[in-house]
Amino acid sequence: MLTELFIAVSLLATGASGTAPATPDEFSNSLQEPMDFSGVTAAVDLSEGVHVDITYELDGVGQVRLAAQGELDGPATFILLVDDTTILDFGGELTELPEQTWETFNSEYLATLDHEEAVSLFNSLVQVWATAEVEQALAEAAEAAPSRSVLCDVAGGLSGGSIGVAAGAGCWWFFKKFKTCKKVGVGLATSVFGYIKDKCEGAQN
Template sequence: MLTELLIAVSLFAAPAAGPAPATPDEFLDRAARANDVTEADFEAVLNDLELSIDLHHVDAFVETAHGIHMQVDYPIALGHVTITMRMGEEGTGVARLTLNQRVLAEQKFVDGKVITESTAFGALTDEEAYLLVASVYQVWDHEVVIKALAETRGLLCGLAAGISFLAISAGVFAGCELATSGLGTAACVTLGGGLGTQTGAIVHDKCKKAQN
């Protein structure tokens, strides 16, 4: 059965052991205590993701005849980006982020539950990783995507938030690892997971507002 609740279990899972934080502030407090990541670190990266980038020639469509299928396509300096989400009525499906047809983030679902997740940002530089994840974060504000979302209801927002969470988490981690930030691997994991959680929730809210 298709339910947003099952998707949310994956979306808001904490990157370390223990119960998921209930709010972004709680996540920030836990992250700062655990790995010396401060709220300023989170805000700095989020501000970078919010710096306006040119998103031209964005295409988006939604099909809901049997289950749900949404696809968003757009070019950036790195190449052609595609975000696709497909799930049948029985709850089996896949969500993917691709760059030039190369899969960089993927979630697979059975019975509405995420069964596997994978990312492949290792070949990107830190600047490329941040550009890509910023585009993923910002494309949900594009008028073409908003128009497509306005024609749908329900599960799609959970799928959009889930693949955005995964992509942004992996992209921020990759950029953090490659940049000369001095945070270290553990802190970069926390930073990526925290930003993924926050931005995934923001994408979910953007989607719901578009639908309303």
């Protein structure tokens, strides 16, 4: 639902040092490899729209926070921070989000990361949705929410949208291939959308 947000990939700068993935497929595969997390906290509220707030510690990078909220028939917002640095902060109607992403993505911060750190950050944004803490928060919120599958659509869309941003941005960072990176972002976003939607609807049944 929000997967078009991967268009943020065109903001990322070149210049990171270190060993980069050899191909877009290699990068995409790296984002699907499980990783260890520490200090994960997650809060999900489905009572009025969808509100998601996730924080965790990422070795070599710092404390990562991803917060998103969306109304059933209204705007969506995202904020991504590392320690006290805002990496992405935007909101609006879905048709406006790509343009806002273009204007607000903090490419200066990303240019300070080496390739290994950048892959670790993008990978964590993909994999954190499968941690026990996030799954438990989603299940508890779904059980307390009205039994409406549209809420699960929004929850899946918010999570899938953030994955599209992370995967597409990382791909563009390394390869600067728009169409290929679009496929990477959309593919992972679609998978995560279905995963979160199924978890949410399963908790409501």
